Amino acid sequence: MTQAPTPPILILTEAELRAAVPLDLAAVDATEAAFAALARPGARMPPVLSMDLPEANGEVDVKTAFLPGFDAFAIKVSPGFFDNPRLGLPSLNGLMCVFSAKTGLVEAVLLDNGYLTNIRTAAAGAVAARWLAPERVETAAVLGAGVQARMQMIAAHLVRPFARGWVWARDPARAAEAAAEIASATGADIRVAATPQEAVSASQIVITATPSTTPVLQAGWLAPGRHVTAMGSDQHGKNEIAPEALAAADLYVCDRVSQAAAMGELRAAREAGYLPGPPPELGEIVAGLRSGRLTEAAVTICDLTGTGAQDTAIAAHALAAARAAGAGMALPR
Amino acid sequence: MTQAPTPPILILTEAELRAAVPLDLAAVDATEAAFAALARPGARMPPVLSMDLPEANGEVDVKTAFLPGFDAFAIKVSPGFFDNPRLGLPSLNGLMCVFSAKTGLVEAVLLDNGYLTNIRTAAAGAVAARWLAPERVETAAVLGAGVQARMQMIAAHLVRPFARGWVWARDPARAAEAAAEIASATGADIRVAATPQEAVSASQIVITATPSTTPVLQAGWLAPGRHVTAMGSDQHGKNEIAPEALAAADLYVCDRVSQAAAMGELRAAREAGYLPGPPPELGEIVAGLRSGRLTEAAVTICDLTGTGAQDTAIAAHALAAARAAGAGMALPR
Numbered sequence: 001m002t003q004a005p006t007p008p009i010l011i012l013t014e015a016e017l018r019a020a021v022p023l024d025l026a027a028v029d030a031t032e033a034a035f036a037a038l039a040r041p042g043a044r045m046p047p048v049l050s051m052d053l054p055e056a057n058g059e060v061d062v063k064t065a066f067l068p069g070f071d072a073f074a075i076k077v078s079p080g081f082f083d084n085p086r087l088g089l090p091s092l093n094g095l096m097c098v099f100s101a102k103t104g105l106v107e108a109v110l111l112d113n114g115y116l117t118n119i120r121t122a123a124a125g126a127v128a129a130r131w132l133a134p135e136r137v138e139t140a141a142v143l144g145a146g147v148q149a150r151m152q153m154i155a156a157h158l159v160r161p162f163a164r165g166w167v168w169a170r171d172p173a174r175a176a177e178a179a180a181e182i183a184s185a186t187g188a189d190i191r192v193a194a195t196p197q198e199a200v201s202a203s204q205i206v207i208t209a210t211p212s213t214t215p216v217l218q219a220g221w222l223a224p225g226r227h228v229t230a231m232g233s234d235q236h237g238k239n240e241i242a243p244e245a246l247a248a249a250d251l252y253v254c255d256r257v258s259q260a261a262a263m264g265e266l267r268a269a270r271e272a273g274y275l276p277g278p279p280p281e282l283g284e285i286v287a288g289l290r291s292g293r294l295t296e297a298a299v300t301i302c303d304l305t306g307t308g309a310q311d312t313a314i315a316a317h318a319l320a321a322a323r324a325a326g327a328g329m330a331l332p333r
Numbered sequence: 334m335t336q337a338p339t340p341p342i343l344i345l346t347e348a349e350l351r352a353a354v355p356l357d358l359a360a361v362d363a364t365e366a367a368f369a370a371l372a373r374p375g376a377r378m379p380p381v382l383s384m385d386l387p388e389a390n391g392e393v394d395v396k397t398a399f400l401p402g403f404d405a406f407a408i409k410v411s412p413g414f415f416d417n418p419r420l421g422l423p424s425l426n427g428l429m430c431v432f433s434a435k436t437g438l439v440e441a442v443l444l445d446n447g448y449l450t451n452i453r454t455a456a457a458g459a460v461a462a463r464w465l466a467p468e469r470v471e472t473a474a475v476l477g478a479g480v481q482a483r484m485q486m487i488a489a490h491l492v493r494p495f496a497r498g499w500v501w502a503r504d505p506a507r508a509a510e511a512a513a514e515i516a517s518a519t520g521a522d523i524r525v526a527a528t529p530q531e532a533v534s535a536s537q538i539v540i541t542a543t544p545s546t547t548p549v550l551q552a553g554w555l556a557p558g559r560h561v562t563a564m565g566s567d568q569h570g571k572n573e574i575a576p577e578a579l580a581a582a583d584l585y586v587c588d589r590v591s592q593a594a595a596m597g598e599l600r601a602a603r604e605a606g607y608l609p610g611p612p613p614e615l616g617e618i619v620a621g622l623r624s625g626r627l628t629e630a631a632v633t634i635c636d637l638t639g640t641g642a643q644d645t646a647i648a649a650h651a652l653a654a655a656r657a658a659g660a661g662m663a664l665p666r
Contacts, residue, residue: 006422009444011344013664042388049382053399055375058437062395062408066386075395075410077430079437089339093437097410097428104391104412104426109442111342111664329664331346331444 008330010108012322017112020321023119023151025158027317031123032130034313035255035283037067045308047258057083063308072098072107074315076308078117090114096315105333108319120314121306122151124255124282125207125229128302130159131285131292132253133205133227137162140188141199143216143240144209144232145169145178150185152207152231157186165190166199169210197221208232208240215268219244224297231304236263241301243272250298251291252279259305266303283309341663343441345655350445353654356452356484358491360650364456365463367646368588368616370400378641380591390416396641405431405440407648409641411450423447429648438666441652453647454639455484457588457615458540458562461635463492464618464625465586466538466560470495473521474532476549476573477542477565478502478511483518485540485564490519498523499532502543530554541565541573548601552577557630564637569596574634576605583631584624585612592638599636616642 012020021027037043045065052059058081066073078094085091094117096110110116129137137160142149145167153165165188169175175192183190193199200206200221206228210216217228219242228249232240246252246269254260257278261267269275280290282302293300322328345353354360370376382395391414399406411427418424427450429443443449462470470493475482478500486498498521502508508525516523526532533539533554539561543549550561552575561582565573579585579602587593590611594600602608613623615635626633655661 011442011664014666044384044386046382046384049379049395049397051377051379051397051399053377053434056435056437060397060406060408060432060437062382062397064382064384064393064395066384073393075393077408077432079432081435081437084436087436089436089438093432093439095430095439095442097430099393099410099412099426101386102389102414103417103420103422104389104393104414105422106426106428106444106446109344109428109444111439111442111666113439113666329662331344331662333347333444333446 006105006333008332009106010328010330012108012110012328014111014113014115016322016327017110017115017318020325020327021116021119021318023122023155027119027314028123028126028155028158030313030317031120031310032127032286034067034309035127036286037069038065038307038309039281039283039287039289040068042068056081063311065308065312066101067309067312070312070316071101072316073101074098074312076311078114096311098315098319110315110318116314116318118147118151120310121148121231122155124304124310125152125231126155126159128229128282128304129156129205129227132300132302133160134225134296137204139164139203140205141166141203142207142209143168143196143199145171145174146209148231149209150178150181152209153182154185156205156207157188160205162205163188166193166203168193168196168199210240211238212240213237215239215242217241217245219248222299224299226299228301229304230265230301239265239268241265243269243274246301247274249301251293251300253282253285253300254279254303255282255305255307257281260303264303264305339438339666341665342439343661343663345441345443345661347444347446347448349655349660350443350448350651353658353660354449354452354651356455356488360452360647361456361459361488361491363646363650364453364643365460365619367400367642368460369619370402371398371640371642372614372616372620372622373401375401389414396644398641398645399434400642400645403645403649404434405649406434407431407645409644411447429644431648431652443648443651449647449651451480451484453643454481454564455488457637457643458485458564459488459492461562461615461637462489462538462560465633465635466493467558467629470537472497472536473538474499474536475540475542476501476529476532478504478507479542481564482542483511483514485542486515487518489538489540490521493538495538496521499526499536501526501529501532543573544571545573546570548572548575550574550578552581555632557632559632561634562637563598563634572598572601574598576602576607579634580607582634584626584633586615586618587612587636588615588638588640590614593636597636597638
C-alpha cells in the first residue's frame with residue numbers, strides 16, 4: 001500500500017490568530033452556521049469531557065462537535081486554573097486541534113490560549129441578539145465587567161448598533177474601564193450604572209456575564225420588548241437570573257438543552273419547578289425549525305453555556321482566515 | 334497585574350518523537366509508574382470522550398488522566414477512520430497535548446500520529462507480563478499480526494526474554510512478516526503457527542491482538558503456568574477470549590474496571606454471568622495494594638483497554654526525552 005502525500009500540519013500562535021480573527025460579522029456568521037448545523041440530522045456533539053483538579057484549584061474541559069457540511073472538526077481543550085492570577089498568569093488557557101472530517105488527519109493546531117473561545121462565545125451572544133432581540137435596540141446593558149462582558153457588548157453592537165449602553169459591576173472602577181473599552185470599540189455612549197436595576201430597566205438588550213451563584217437579574221425588572229443573553233453560567237452552581245424571570249419570559253432559548261439543564265440558568269429554574277418541558281435551542285431557531293421572537297413586546301431570554309459546535313466553527317473560520325493570510329508554520333506530518 | 338514570563342510551547346513531530354522515544358525499558362517503566370499512580374488517592378481519569386462518525390466510517394476518542402506526582406497531564410486525541418487505507422492513509426492518527434499540572438498552560442504538542450499510543454500500549458503489555466507472567470518464560474505467542482501484535486511481542490521480550498515465539502494470524506503471509514520483524518527485534522526464534530491453538534499451547538505468555546468479535550482463544554487451551562494479555566478489545570463489541578477462559582483463570586486483572594466492563598474482555602464474560610465482582614486493576618497490583626500471580630502454576634489474564642494514565646505518562650516521558658535531546662521547535666506563547 002503506497003501512502004498518499006498528506007498535507008503538512010499548520011501551527012498557529014495566539015498572536016497570529018488574533019491578527020487573523022477579529023470579533024466581526026464574519027465570526028458571528030461562522031458561529032451562526034454552527035448553531036444551524038447543530039440542529040441538522042447527522043450533527044454530533046458528545047457530552048463535555050470535564051476533569052476537576054481540586055489540588056490545583058483547576059479544571060479542564062474538552063469540547064467537540066462534528067457538523068454536517070463542515071470539512072473539519074475541532075477538539076478544544078480549555079484548562080481553567082483559578083490560582084493562576086496569583087502567579088501573574090491568566091486563569092483560562094487552552095488550544096484547539098483541527099482534524100479532517102473525512103480522514104481524521106490532524107490539519108492544524110491553534111495555540112490560541114483561549115482567544116478563539118472568547119471570540120466564539122461573544123459571537124454566540126450576537127447570534128442570539130440577531131435572532132431574538134427586538135429589531136430596534138436603542139440601549140444595551142451588561143452586568144459584569146470582565147473580558148467576556150466587554151466582548152459581548154461589542155459583538156451585540158455588530159447586529160444591533162445601539163446608541164447607548166450601561167455597564168454595571170460590583171467594582172465601579174472595573175465597570176468604568178469596561179465602559180471605556182466598549183465605547184471605544186463601538187462608538188456608543190456607554191455609562192456606568194449605580195445598580196444592576198438601573199442598567200437593566202433602560203435597555204432592550206441585557207447581557208449577564210458575571211460569575212454569580214445567586215441571581216443578579218430579578219424578575220420584575222424586565223419590561224416588555226426586552227432580550228436577555230445570559231452567558232455567565234457555564235459551570236455547575238452558577239446562576240445569574242432569578243428563576244421567576246425565566247418562568248415569566250415569553251420565550252426561553254438555550255444553546256444546548258442537556259448543558260443548560262446541568263450548568264445553565266435552566267438548572268436553577270427547573271429546581272424551582274419552572275420550564276419542565278424541552279425549550280427550543282438557538283440552532284433550531286436559526287435553522288427555521290422553531291420560532292424565535294414573535295412580537296416586538298415579547299421578553300426573550302437566551303441561556304448560553306458554550307458548545308463544541310461553536311469551537312468547530314470558529315476553528316474552521318480561523319484556519320481559513322490564517323491560510324488566506326499565509327500565516328502560521330507548516331510542519332511535516 | 335504583571336504577567337510572569339511563561340515558557341514557550343514545544344512542538345514535536347512524529348519523526349522527532351520516534352527518534353526520542355524507542356520501545357525500551359524506560360518506556361515500560363514510565364508506563365508502569367502511570368499504573369501505580371492511577372491506584373493512588375488523588376488520581377483522576379474521566380470517562381473517555383468518544384464521538385462516532387458513521388458517515389466517515391470513523392470515530393474519535395479523547396483520553397486523559399491527572400496523576401499525583403506528575404508535573405503535567407496529557408490530553409490525547411485518537412481519530413480512527415477505517416476507510417483511510419483505501420486512500421493510502423493510515424486508519425489511526427492523532428496527537429497529544431501536554432499541560433502543566435500546576436497552571437494548566439500548554440507545555441507541548443506531540444504530533445505523533447498515534448506513535449506514542451503504540452508505544453504506551455505495547456509498554457502496558459510489558460508491565461502486565463512483568464507483574465503477572467511466570468518468572469521463567471521460554472516461549473511466547475501472539476494471535477494477530479498487526480503493528481500492535483508485533484510491538485507487544487517486542488515489549489514482552491524486554492521483561493521476559495523468551496527464546497522462542499509463535500505468531501498466528503488469519504493471513505499466513507502477514508504472520509510470516511510479523512514473525513520476521515519480531516525475530517529481528519528480539520533475536521528470538523519466531524515461527525508461524527498453523528492454528529491459534531498450536532501457538533497458545535506451547536507458550537507461557539500469550540498475547541491476543543486481533544480485532545475479533547468472536548473468541549480466538551478458547552478455554553481449554555490454557556494449561557497451568559500461563560499468562561495471557563488481551564489487548565485487542567479496545568472497542569465495544571470486540572471479544573478475543575472465551576468467557577469460560579476468564580472464568581477458569583486463577584486471576585483476571587484489567588487496566589480499568591469501568592473500561593473493561595464496557596469494551597474489554599470483561600464485557601462478554603459478565604454477559605455470560607462470570608466475574609460479577611470487582612477484579613483487581615493492574616495499577617493496584619503494581620502499587621502493592623492487591624496480589625498478582627501467587628504461584629508459578631497459576632493462569633493469569635490481563636485485559637487492557639488503554640488508559641489516559643498511560644497517555645499522560647508516555648507524554649511526560651517523551652517530553653523529557655525530547656528536551657534532553659534538544660528536539661522540537663519552541664514557539665512563543
